[in-house]
């Protein structure tokens with residue numbers, strides 16, 4: 001475990017140095033991501049200037065859900081974004097060879113290789129929103145503990161979906177569009193599921209379970225109800241999806257065909 | 262005990278068959294058809310510790326595919342290899358600690374970082390202790406002359422510099438086995454020379470077992486005591502360079518220096534048929550022939566009877582000719 | 597002629613095949629993006645359900661539905677990324693190859709883009725625009741389909757595409773200064789999405805902000821054609837927004853020329 005953290009540190013610092021080769025661009029990019037989130041908030045503000053409550057939730061509560069959604073999304077984005085590249089080109093161009101000739105777990109190697117600093121835009125806005133709206137939550141010690149515990153599980157759902165879909169590239173050569181299609185469902189996670197129709201509700205709960213990355217856990221903290229489904233479901237779903245996706249990934253590696261050169 | 266043991270190694274690739282036309286394109290998008298393609302067939306060989314094995318063959322013969330199986334990148338369809346007492350695919354992470362790999366057409370260096378940084382990341386990945394790392398870097402610097410460009414970002418290196426840097430990267434952790442897949446491809450003579458010397462020195466100092474694939478027979482002649490030749494995925498030869506020359510090396514070359522360049526018009530070797538060919542450059546005429554069909558004295562006698570000659574030199578078989586000849590024959594059989 | 601066809605047939609079918617695989621990917625991407633439009637749809641649906649008013653900032657629910665999907669479609673129609681490779685080309689030095697070619701730099705990108713653009717739009721128009729039309733005809737309370745508005749929409753959207761093309765050319769030249777376009781791209785996209793009205797109709801903003809945004813070139817990229825389609829403008833307003841669009845088009849054509857001359861003088865290509 002210490003070695004894992006150590007390697008993570010090394011990779012992060014290298015990646016930062018690499019990014020800093022393009023300093024101006026990098027700073028502008030972080031501003032861009034930040035701005036993107038701020039503009040989305042203005043959008044929410046516009047919506048709530050029309051109605052006091054949305055499907056029974058107040059602006060404060062929606063802001064809490066929205067902020068909660070950004071934390072696992074941002075963490076996954078920050079640490080594990082290199083998975084996109086697997087389905088985009090690493091497998092197709094045979095560049096995945098490199099990971100197989102190094103004495104560390106290839107999945108771990110892929111995961112730690114990048115450190116997507118623009119994710120700080122999401123994380124920063126997420127934290128600000130949570131702080132702003134935390135008064136709506138009736139915090140207890142138990143809730144605080146559960147909150148901290150739920151974040152890594154929620155992050156794992158994002159990462160698991162990316163691992164599973166990018167592993168499809170081992171058979172299909174290119175799979176980033178599939179990852180994209182799955183990933184885009186995260187947009188549904190930021191709002192109460194009750195505003196969606198039954199089909200979408202079912203998909204985002206159990207098939208591409210992004211609702212568990214935000215709305216379900218957040219609604220427990222807001223209402224204190226249904227801890228078994230809202231948080232228990234999160235843990236179960238996240239463990240199951242991570243397990244399945246790692247299985248797919250490992251199976252994929254033994255089907256890896258490299259590329260003729 | 263041998264360092265590398267390969268037994269009946271086979272690799273099939275699945276290739277999509279493309280049906281022609283627009284309808285075909287749609288069909289293969291929805292329900293692709295496949296055919297299997299045997300890139301490597303039933304290879305078996307062993308390499309003792311400390312040997313440099315030259316792995317040769319034409320383009321597409323299956324060299325890289327074999328190397329990829331030996332390094333654990335590809336899973337063989339059947340057969341196995343055992344290297345350093347490990348099966349690469351079964352125990353990959355452990356296995357790769359003791360090997361180094363260079364693919365000439367790829368790089369494992371961090372593109373946007375100064376070269377030095379790549380080495381410090383690799384040091385961590387391979388868990389090389391500080392003391393060994395500095396000693397090793399000194400050695401590699403000396404052998405491969407990295408100092409001139411070690412602080413430059415990798416993307417600014419020339420091909421030759423990059424290749425030297427890549428070889429150094431594969432050697433940082435002092436591997437027991439080194440796989441070099443076309444390490445001199447596209448390089449000019451002086452860089453090739455530097456790289457050959459480095460490989461030789463590493464092999465001698467560390468008793469590193471090396472498998473080297475190449476197109477360049479100069480590499481083979483300078484470095485390898487043994488060659489293994491494949492074609493269409495199958496073994497066609499395994500032995501020393503000398504044996505290779507004995508087996509296939511009936512090609513002889515005689516160079517005549519004529520008194521008058523115009524005399525060359527009078528040369529006529531038609532009585533020997535297709536077993537002989539010649540080329541002329543001013544006063545020098547090179548005659549190449551198959552010495553199992555035409556004898557050296559006969560060629561000299563005939564030439565002297567036709568033209569005035571100033572000087573004669575008889576050359577030994579050149580491995581390049583041998584390989585080219587075998588391939589040409591193979592190609593003719595497959596056409 | 598048949599000889600000619602026979603000779604080039606393999607190339608053509610290889611090209612088609614590649615195009616089909618590429619399109620399949622493109623469609624999956626587009627499908628992914630459509631999800632965003634659906635989220636917005638459900639959100640507004642909830643807003644209208646929670647509200648006591650039947651019309652918000654001048655939009656009825658059916659109009660809002662049309663706005664959401666039409667602005668999504670218009671976004672695809674007018675998008676231009678032919679020049680997005682400039683960043684990479686500057687980074688790896690291959691931009692030099694473009695500069696060496698005896699074709700105008702902009703024309704070069706335009707021809708590269710226009711072919712695939714027509715196919716993409718053609719393929720997407722069927723489900724998207726078809727869906728919009730069906731909704732408009734079958735749905736209750738939807739604005740009546742109006743041929744004049746439809747024509748105005750296509751004219752305005754074409755101008756919007758051209759503005760976007762030249763705007764992106766201008767923008768991509770910043771690669772010469774930033775070296776890598778990723779960051780400025782993120783910033784640009786965030787701003788354009790917001791200010792062009794693709795996130796929220798500009799009518800929902802406070803009047804002062806609205807007036808500023810309507811004059812800026814971004815509203816010409818999306819808001820103008822969509823509002824024309826919905827028939828939200830009077831004759832006089834229609835003429836003035838179209839003139840504004842044309843003004844911005846000319847402006848960016850000239851700007852692109854000026855920046856190009858400037859950039860070529862200051863061109864420094866990184867080693868590669």
Ligand SMILES: Nc1ncnc2c1ncn2[C@@H]1O[C@H](COP(=O)(O)OP(=O)(O)O)[C@@H](O)[C@H]1O
Nearest residue numbers: 257258259260274300320321322323324325326
């Ligand atoms: N990843 C792959 N998928 C399909 N076919 C491949 C792949 N890699 C190599 N091949 C095919 O296998 C044969 C051997 O290739 P390779 O081992 O790269 O040859 P060499 O290195 O000797 O030039 C070639 O015909 C090549 O087209």
Ligand SMILES: [Mg+2]
Nearest residue numbers: 261324325326
């Ligand atoms: Mg090869």
